[in-house]
Amino acid sequence: MYLLLQLLVIVLAFISLEHVAIIAHAQPYTSIVAPINKHTDVAKPLYSVKITTTLAPANFLIDIDAPFIWYNCIVQWNRYLTDCPSNTVCTTPVSYVAYQCEDVRTYTYSYKNPSCSGVLDWGFTCPIHVVEPVTSSCDQVILNYDHFTLYTSDGRMVGVNPNAACATPSLFTSFPANVSGVMAFSSSPYTLPAYFSQQTLALCIPSKSSTRGVLFFGNGPYYLLPQSKVDIRSYLSYTPLLKHQNSFGYFISVNSIVIKNRSINVPTNTTTKLSTIDPYTTLRTDIYNGVVRRFSMVTKRLHPAKPVAPFGLCFSTSTIGLKVPNIDFILPDGKKWTVSTANSIKKITKKVACLAFVDGGATSEPAIVIGAFQFEDNFLEFNLQNSTLGFSSSLLRKKTSCANLNFTPTNNP
The missing domain is CATH 2.40.70.10 (Acid Proteases)
Known part of the structure; x- marks a missing residue:
């Protein structure tokens, strides 16, 4: 037998x-x-x-x-x-x-x-x-x-x-x-x-449960409506993917975080991980405190609200619309991954919205984890052959979104 x-x-x-x-x-x-x-x-x-x-x-x-x-x-x-x-x-x-x-x-x-x-x-x-x-x-x-x-x-x-x-x-x-x-x-x-x-995986994660995003295997081209003739790759900037001991995950280098022309120090050799499971970007306490301090200063016009866990900085949305400055991850060679309002502010209730960054603790490792909320309506291309990450920043600024793939009857799973 x-x-x-x-x-x-x-x-x-x-x-x-x-x-x-x-x-x-x-x-x-x-x-x-x-x-x-x-x-x-x-x-x-x-x-x-x-x-x-x-x-x-x-x-x-x-x-x-x-x-x-x-x-x-x-x-x-x-x-x-x-x-x-x-x-x-x-x-x-x-x-x-x-x-x-x-x-x-x-x-x-x-x-x-x-x-x-x-x-x-x-x-x-x-x-x-x-x-x-x-x-x-x-x-x-x-x-x-x-x-x-x-x-x-x-x-x-x-x-x-x-x-x-x-x-x-x-x-x-x-x-x-x-x-x-x-x-x-x-x-x-x-x-x-x-x-x-x-050798290439591309993710475009939707921001709403009522719509569908899209995952691609292959080298493209990638098209989203209404720009049906514009290859999304033309929107991408590229940064090296780094290897990390005992992990098959994806890591990049972040040199600094800039909010309205002011740089928040990120220590040299800080590890930055990408995650589709962690919902929000998590920062080690020293980095988090710097981001929150600067973000609070540039949003003084907004009315504060009582923080809602797991967030530490929240705002009232009852009297003024939330349009906040960009948060820029500065990458090697001067590349910039821009986190605009749609990916930095999480609406909690009709009256409260929060900065969608979380304090990971004083000893958290990796020191920075870029979470899935920051991926929504961004196009990410993982090229394993070249060990590069292509990123678009928010597609909303290009008048499209991850929900805009034309899943026709001939290619609809």
């Missing part, structure tokens, strides 16, 4: 590699696209991408730091011989002796957090650690052979067989409704772009 199981794993691995090879040599296609949704039904705003699994389309949290894909499914050695339970995705597990198991476990070890300890022996399968991104709790999942399908921008379907992992439903209790997995978009070799052999 044991030899039979090993033979089955080898055959399935061969089929998976063969399928990837067929895709790689298929007729060239334009960018792969997938819709992005914003969720506000949980403790903090989160964003998901819709991708078709073996059963049906499913929503996965967008995580640009996660090392691999995992979602709500079960593994079955004999899934081709017996029926899968209703409304359940069944996949074949990776054997503990398979090379994929050793590779993923090796990469996972660099992602340990204090709540992760040891790996249980689950028979012939490959258990690995996963850090649930919403609560940062640790659990174990089972590595599998999987299949996902997406659409290209010209309406064709493309599929790929990645190694993902199956998790139990209990791991998704803190997730938004109808979101049942984590889609990894980091620089790890076990992310979806890596399996599609795409």
Whole structure:
């Protein structure tokens, strides 16, 4: 029986590699696209991408730091011989002796957090650690052979067989409704772009839950209405992506933060991380205090309001509209990522709005984490081949937004 199981794993691995090879040599296609949704039904705003699994389309949290894909499914050695339970995705597990198991476990070890300890022996399968991104709790999942399908921008379907992992439903209790997995978009070799052999990932996150943003794999071009003939790449500035020890996430260098011609000091070698899970930009206390002090000075005309957690600086919106100065992240070579009002001020109630920057504490590491609220209606292009980040600043200033992709019937996932 044991030899039979090993033979089955080898055959399935061969089929998976063969399928990837067929895709790689298929007729060239334009960018792969997938819709992005914003969720506000949980403790903090989160964003998901819709991708078709073996059963049906499913929503996965967008995580640009996660090392691999995992979602709500079960593994079955004999899934081709017996029926899968209703409304359940069944996949074949990776054997503990398979090379994929050793590779993923090796990469996972660099992602340990204090709540992760040891790996249980689950028979012939490959258990690995996963850090649930919403609560940062640790659990174990089972590595599998999987299949996902997406659409290209010209309406064709493309599929790929990645190694993902199956998790139990209990791991998704803190997730938004109808979101049942984590889609990894980091620089790890076990992310979806890596399996599609795409070196470029572009994100355009919507600012409203009632609209859809868009995710692209590929080198573009990228078009948004109403400028249907303007490639969004023409709006981008570029800065180097940096590597960080024990992380597949994305990091950049921020030399200073400027508010109305006054620079807030950022210590040399300060680490700046990009995050789609942290909802707002988090600053180490020394940097945060400088930003809040300067922002308070240039907004004296605004009526203050009692701070609303987790924010430390809030304003009344009852008597005057909120139009505040830009906050500029000054990057190497003089590049400037501008955070305008739409991405710096978070409306809390009809009468209160707050500066959407959070105090991370005196010892927080990384010292700066640029959060997802600052990404909304910005276009971000992660080029892994060139190790660069392309950023547009707010598209609203270009009279467009992330909700303006024309998802026509021919390319609608």
